[in-house]
Amino acid sequence: MPELPEVETVKTYVYERVLHKKIKNIKVLDKKLRWPIDTKKIGNTKSKTIKLVTRRGKYILLQFDEPMLTIVIHLGMTGIIYFRKISEYKKRKHDHLVLYFDEYVLVYNDVRKFGSIHVTNEPSNMFLLKGLGPEPMSEGFNTDYLFDKANRRTCSVKELIMNQKVVVGIGNIYAAEALFLSKIHPSSSANKISKKKYEILVKNIKQVLSKAISMGGSTIKDFVNAEGKPGYFTQELLVYKKKYCPIHKKNLISNIKISGRSSFFCDKCQKL
DNA sequence: CAAGACTCCTGTCAGC
DNA sequence: TGCTGACAGGAGTCTT
Incomplete structure (x- = not known):
């Protein structure tokens, strides 16, 4: 969860x-x-x-x-x-x-x-x-930091941002959302993405997380209370488990496996 | 250090 | 209705 x-x-x-x-x-x-x-x-x-x-x-x-x-x-x-x-x-x-x-x-x-x-x-x-990485909402998590971490790795960008040693708190859902907002293909090699793109990605990670936090009071409480309700942020999600891209409305959202995890993206918005 | 495969566990849902 | 297999929002450990 x-x-x-x-x-x-x-x-x-x-x-x-x-x-x-x-x-x-x-x-x-x-x-x-x-x-x-x-x-x-x-x-x-x-x-x-x-x-x-x-x-x-x-x-x-x-x-x-x-x-x-x-x-x-x-x-x-x-x-x-x-x-x-x-x-x-x-x-x-x-x-x-x-x-x-x-x-x-x-x-x-x-x-x-x-x-x-x-x-x-x-x-x-x-x-x-x-060994945990910086908090994503902190100043320590910035473009220079992430770009530096990325340059030494050949893994995909999605794995990079989900790696808790690189930055904490991002899991499968918010990784998908942040990459979609940034128009970055989840399979892209971490070390082949421009600094400019990382600047956008860092901004979107902070933005999507803070928006989700600010909405934390509603259905999550039911979940916390073990009432079995689904995650509260679900209605805000753009690509995770979605059928169609919210931008290219007729384009189906792709779902591929990246190191065993479902990875949702729009192949029109997020090119390799 | 980095990367990949493997592992823990139970419930649910799609397909037959 | 029951069975089977795939899948689920995570991450440490082991091997190479």
């Missing part, structure tokens, strides 16, 4: 509910995720108060009173976080972790178990966070 805008929305949702709240109890219902949940380490967060809720790339960080003690959550493809009143909470299929607060529980649920939950004392050095 989640790329940067979705994770940002979930982060805000969690932030509003758990900031300054103390974890009263913890239940690990199913430790099997991408890496098994370390029951003992997660237990260390009991009786601790959440001081900060932040996001780094597609990771959500719950930071505690105790210096540096942090829960790191990745939603994988199907991870969701939802809240219930304690009295109304009934275990659902694929619930993995339950954090008990005064009146509410926070539940991590993940059908495909591609997500992960870690506890670390040193988030900046934690193996999953250490």
